[in-house]
Amino acid sequence: MEGSFFTTRLNEFLAWSRRNSLWPMPFGTACCAIEFMSVAASHYDIARFGAEAVRFSPRQADLLLVMGTVTDKMGPVLKKIYDQMPEPKWVISMGVCASSGGFYRAYHVMQGIDEIIPVDVYLAGCPPTPEALLSALMKIQERITKGKSASLEKGPEYGE
């Protein structure tokens, strides 16, 4: 009895620390990445949410920010980077291109990154405003609190 009680508290403690120290891996390909730069700069200041430790090495990151159009050529690269991230991990698909291909219904554009990797939060906009990205970040924090992660739910075979 005492053991299980203690485990729950530890999970909560872990979730609390995880959600307030997300280390994003910015996979910025296009226009949305420029808006991310604004979010990282002083005006919007992502540091208020504890997510300013941007890591370009996927092995050190737990939040994958896919920002911008992902083409078929880029697909294998994105998949590899995602696979290199350790669990637990979360994914934000920023903008309509990453979420659904956007208005590029075209021969070289992936029609949404969920063809190859599981996504936690989809973010509309072309590009989404910095405020919208911050709201997506807060959604991820909520999911962490609830112990949810698309990666765990969908399993490692997703997108193979």
Add this chain to the structure above:
Amino acid sequence: MENKAPVQVLKEKFPDAILGMDDFRGDLSIRVKGDNLLSICKSLREDERTDMDLLLDLCGVHYPQKDHQFEVVYHLYSLTKKHHLRLKVPLKESDGSVESVIPVWKTANWFEREAYDLFGIKFKNHPNLRRLLCHENFKGHALRKDYPPDLRHPCHEVVDLITDNTIENPEDREFFETGEKPPRREGYIVNIGPSHPATHGTLRIQVLMDGETIVRAEQEIGYLHRCFEKMAETHDYYGVMPYTDRLNYCSSFMNNVGYAMAVEKLMGIEIPPRARYIRVILSEFSRIMDHLTCIGPNLVDLGALTNYWYTFQPREEIYGLLESCCGGRLTVAYARIGGLTFDVPEDFEAQCRAVLKMIPPLITDVDKLNKVNPIFQKRTREVGVMSAEDAIQWGWTGPCLRAAGVPYDVRKAHPYYDYDKYDFDIPVGTIGDTYDRYLVRMEEIRQSIRIIDQYLEHLPGGPVQTDDLKVNLPPKDAVYNKMEEMIYHFKLVMHGILPPEGEVYSFTEGANGELGYYIVSDGTKNPYRIKVRPPCFPVFQAFGPMIEGLMIADAVATLGSINIIAGELDR
């Protein structure tokens, strides 16, 4: 026809080669046989009457109905004579190939690869005719008219660009001569990108290293090939506008203006003075923004993080200004064919002045932090040097070309929108290194401030949209109450705008260089073909040769300074 020289030269030297001539909207266009294309190009370049030293653009067009299914289109320019020329070579698919013009202009290399990739046009004697934009598993040629716009092919792998890691030293040659076996050295290959903090976008570079030195470098692009040109063919002229935003997304508005100008040229319509002035003012603000986005992250790569905060503050203010004009921050889609979506807000001038006031101190701060900083000097001076001659060979334009000492700027050479009426200078560099490119961009920001200041002073009143009902919707009130206006409204909504048959090349000075739009119209509501002349494309092509002999850290400094925007590079 004011530009007769190319016609003269061709008539003298290759009388049999000329198939036809055309002068639509002032664009001289000559159709020639492909048989001795290389010698034709050589004489156009070498003859002092023509002196076509810059190959601006090379592309294919597909005409499945015609006798010759393909046309290869060359856009040439002479920096000294200030002449443009369009050279068109018809090609049958059964004929096979046209001669590669790489011996005349080095920059043709990637352009020809692109034409091969998207049309399947083959170029004789091309050293490396592989796909450029689409991935290796792609089947077919996407810009052919019979290729469905949304037919995708799965891609499974990332290919190696450099496979052979043996290094040949110049000293090794002695061993060859003496018959002894040369000491084989193995270098190591480093892959940079396409997801890498220093590439600022989806570029990929593989380098072969000998110790700390780069021996060979190969670049790969196409990771952000979003099929702009195919999408443009499937949309009407209005519908293309938002796509242009996403070419160079650091200065979206300038792409809007370039495109709108091209269609206006095609249709032969004039836009009201107020629209012209607002276009210039916001374009120059966009230029400032673009240069700041180049300089800020470039300095971050060099370890000077503080500058990032300084350069991004004015950007936020300019975003605010754009947002108040049209509602969009980054991708504005504010220009319309025939003018602008709607007028600027009442306090536009006051807003502009406020932004103009806050930029100079921040720029000065950045300059103070860097200009006398020994680390910055050592990292940038004589690093990534590109001489004027080479830059022209590579087809460079814009700040990078000017840093190499060539004062070519479309705003001065071919002034549009009253640029000739106001004072501003074209800064040029001396040796074309990373430091020069930094200085040129900083000075251009100051010059843009000067330009905006003068245009604001003389900002005329009046409408911002042409009253030509062939492109502009009539006022709602008239649509409901008047027959003629209702018909125009119906026609415009149902059929779109219908330019005459013909083709134009229109060009403006974008933030990274000459931004050109080549539009082919067949008289229907969708463009038959749009080719963008992306300023980044020739610049990045030269990057490999530029960094050979440097160290990786220098390559990073150089890459940041040439400001490659993937959206525009890959389209």
